[in-house]
Amino acid sequence: MIKIGMAYYPEHWDRALWERDAARMAALGVHVVRLGEFAWGRMEPEDGRFDFGWLDEAIDVIARHGMRVILCTPTNSAPMWLYTGHPDTVQHGPDGRPIDLGIRGHRCTLSPTFRRYAARITEQMAKRYAGRRSIFAWQIDNELENDHCACQACRENFRRWLREKYGTLDALNRAWGTDVWSGQITAWEQIEPPVSKAYMPDWYDPACMLDYERFGAWRTADFVYFERDIIKAHDPSALVTTNGWFPANMPDFYQTFAPLDVAAYDNYPPMDLPEDPEALYSNAFGLDFVRGFKRQNFWILEQLGGAGGCWSPMGIAPEPGMLEGYALQAVAHGADLVSFFRWRSACSGAEMLGHGVLDHDDRDNRRLGEIGQFCRRLEALPDLDKTCLRSPVAILYGPDQEFALKNQRQSRNFAYWTQLKLFQDACMGLGVNVDVISQDAPLDGYKAVLVPTHYVTDPTLATRLEAFAAAGGTVVITNRSGVKDEHNNCVFGQPLPTAFRHLCGCRVEEYDAIGEKRVHIETAAGERFTVTGWCDVLAPEGADVWARYTEKFYAGSPAVTKNAFGAGRAYYVGAVGQRALYRTLLAEICRELAIPMLPDLPLGVEVTTRTGKSGAYTFFFNNTLRAQTFPLDGEQVVLRPMEMKIRTGDGAWV
Numbered sequence: 145m146i147k148i149g150m151a152y153y154p155e156h157w158d159r160a161l162w163e164r165d166a167a168r169m170a171a172l173g174v175h176v177v178r179l180g181e182f183a184w185g186r187m188e189p190e191d192g193r194f195d196f197g198w199l200d201e202a203i204d205v206i207a208r209h210g211m212r213v214i215l216c217t218p219t220n221s222a223p224m225w226l227y228t229g230h231p232d233t234v235q236h237g238p239d240g241r242p243i244d245l246g247i248r249g250h251r252c253t254l255s256p257t258f259r260r261y262a263a264r265i266t267e268q269m270a271k272r273y274a275g276r277r278s279i280f281a282w283q284i285d286n287e288l289e290n291d292h293c294a295c296q297a298c299r300e301n302f303r304r305w306l307r308e309k310y311g312t313l314d315a316l317n318r319a320w321g322t323d324v325w326s327g328q329i330t331a332w333e334q335i336e337p338p339v340s341k342a343y344m345p346d347w348y349d350p351a352c353m354l355d356y357e358r359f360g361a362w363r364t365a366d367f368v369y370f371e372r373d374i375i376k377a378h379d380p381s382a383l384v385t386t387n388g389w390f391p392a393n394m395p396d397f398y399q400t401f402a403p404l405d406v407a408a409y410d411n412y413p414p415m416d417l418p419e420d421p422e423a424l425y426s427n428a429f430g431l432d433f434v435r436g437f438k439r440q441n442f443w444i445l446e447q448l449g450g451a452g453g454c455w456s457p458m459g460i461a462p463e464p465g466m467l468e469g470y471a472l473q474a475v476a477h478g479a480d481l482v483s484f485f486r487w488r489s490a491c492s493g494a495e496m497l498g499h500g501v502l503d504h505d506d507r508d509n510r511r512l513g514e515i516g517q518f519c520r521r522l523e524a525l526p527d528l529d530k531t532c533l534r535s536p537v538a539i540l541y542g543p544d545q546e547f548a549l550k551n552q553r554q555s556r557n558f559a560y561w562t563q564l565k566l567f568q569d570a571c572m573g574l575g576v577n578v579d580v581i582s583q584d585a586p587l588d589g590y591k592a593v594l595v596p597t598h599y600v601t602d603p604t605l606a607t608r609l610e611a612f613a614a615a616g617g618t619v620v621i622t623n624r625s626g627v628k629d630e631h632n633n634c635v636f637g638q639p640l641p642t643a644f645r646h647l648c649g650c651r652v653e654e655y656d657a658i659g660e661k662r663v664h665i666e667t668a669a670g671e672r673f674t675v676t677g678w679c680d681v682l683a684p685e686g687a688d689v690w691a692r693y694t695e696k697f698y699a700g701s702p703a704v705t706k707n708a709f710g711a712g713r714a715y716y717v718g719a720v721g722q723r724a725l726y727r728t729l730l731a732e733i734c735r736e737l738a739i740p741m742l743p744d745l746p747l748g749v750e751v752t753t754r755t756g757k758s759g760a761y762t763f764f765f766n767n768t769l770r771a772q773t774f775p776l777d778g779e780q781v782v783l784r785p786m787e788m789k790i791r792t793g794d795g796a797w798v
């Protein structure tokens with residue numbers, strides 16, 4: 145059975161409410177209640193004086209109502225006494241000064257003093273609660289990110305990390321290419337985090353910045369190991385996770401989730417849907433991405449429960465069908481637990497205008513009714529958690545690509561995330577399951593592997609992709625692949641796409657970072673597509689031309705090529721298109737590889753399939769605010785705005 149959860153803050157509400165809240169949640173269909181992630185101040189009101197009485201009681205109330213608890217470590221928000229007593233626990237901003245107190249998440253996860261206190265509170269909790277039947281799982285901290293803390297401990301750790309990586313300053317200077325601008329480093333102490341607000345990021349050395357991001361990814365993962373080990377020491381069988389999200393400074397999710405039992409994510413899909421048919425607003429990419437963290441079904445630890453207001457101004461109210469539709473969308477992409485945020489909107493604190501399921505008036509409302517409907521829908525499908533997505537297509541993602549491209553934008557209208565989304569959108573819009581996986585993951589079992597913008601080159605990937613294509617697979621490579629070496633320096637003396645040139649059977653003759661300008665490409669069959677952001681002008685070296693430019697000084701030159709490679713093929717897409725280009729390309733690939741697809745779905749209708757021993761379930765989701773109609777096996781399917789229809793393998797709608 146898929147589990148339904150709810151975030152609850154007993155510390156915000158009068159005890160008299162707890163019993164009634166628990167009864168209402170249980171009646172709604174909630175199985176697990178998530179507690180504690182910001183409650184350190186109530187658990188340890190003074191240094192070393194612990195008070196868990198209230199938490200014991202809250203957990204008992206929840207358990208009495210037949211529900212279990214996801215217990216969070218509270219280390220995201222340390223108590224004021226810790227920060228003021230030990231200023232070295234406070235995160236430091238890019239200016240090297242401590243950031244303001246009175247907000248949350250302002251601890252430095254590497255500060256030795258903070259670690260000491262974090263270990264103690266986590267230990268206290270683990271000792272008391274680990275192994276109890278009422279505890280379903282643990283969440284570490286809250287929404288960890290690569291926070292760029294620039295405190296003394298972080299500065300020293302960055303230097304230590306570099307020293308371990310390079311051994312000598314000579315090796316570091318060579319790797320970073322510091323002869324530019326007299327940047328030679330002659331003592332380790334000269335190295336500072338490249339984060340000053342005044343210059344970020346264009347003035348810093350990209351090689352240094354990539355290492356800094358990698359160091360930050362290590363810092364995030366190290367904190368996860370640290371808390372996980374404490375919990376597991378008290379209950380090795382505890383289910384431990386953390387709630388990922390996609391902040392400006394992303395960690396390396398594969399590293400972060402490696403020590404954890406399940407991948408999890410906070411899912412806040414948009415409520416204000418743009419009219420533009422080209423807008424890639426769907427949250428489905430994020431869901432496929434999270435499923436790839438551990439290549440397994442995953443959890444949603446925070447699911448949209450009401451209008452946003454954290455932070456102000458307030459967002460628009462969810463349209464009817466949205467809360468249920470979006471929660472089902474998460475399930476359609478492999479969520480086995482969906483926990484809503486939050487039971488009731490807070491009456492105090494910065495987030496008071498961020499809406500939970502219930503408003504401040506505490507009455508049953510439309511949103512509660514919709515979540516109830518979601519619960520009923522899943523109760524009728526009790527075997528769903530025994531199914532998962534099997535995908536013929538994989539998209540490869542690399543944290544290094546994210547880090548390097550974030551710090552060195554290649555062109556306006558061209559972003560790594562958008563490239564990834566365009567390919568994911570095309571697959572889902574054809575009803576073809578797609579996995580988003582690490583560029584280091586094994587490729588067996590896939591028929592096509594899509595590699596958008598493999599910018600920081602891993603030459604072993606080129607070798608693996610050649611073997612994959614030789615054996616009959618299809619590979620898609622795009623612009624700005626093979627540009628950088630492992631240090632984020634430009635590859636010298638070889639035409640792009642360097643390591644992938646042989647596989648693609650073409651080279652980049654020259655390129656044009658066209659930014660917001662638009663030009664067009666045309667296939668031999670006369671199909672015309674708009675492209676923007678970037679244009680690679682290609683010279684085939686054995687590949688066939690799939691599409692040519694129709695404008696600028698490179699009118700008539702190849703933009704997209706297709707190369708036969710062993711028993712398979714490789715496409716090279718040299719420009720950044722819109723949705724139609726990717727759908728056309730993917731439809732061709734699916735036809736060539738005999739991957740079943742639904743070519744007639746309207747834009748905004750998303751189709752995925754979960755399969756297992758108990759059978760198959762195909763999810764048809766209308767992620768638009770208009771009714772949508774499409775043909776399916778001789779019938780016309782109609783979906784209301786935000787509606788999800790589910791069909792079993794034998795064609796029954798459930």
Ligand code: GLA
Nearest residue numbers: 286287410446452454495498
């Ligand atoms: C994040 C946090 C929550 C809350 C929500 C509001 O996901 O984890 O504590 O602030 O955002 O949308």
Ligand code: ZN
Nearest residue numbers: 252293295298
């Ligand atoms: Zn720090």
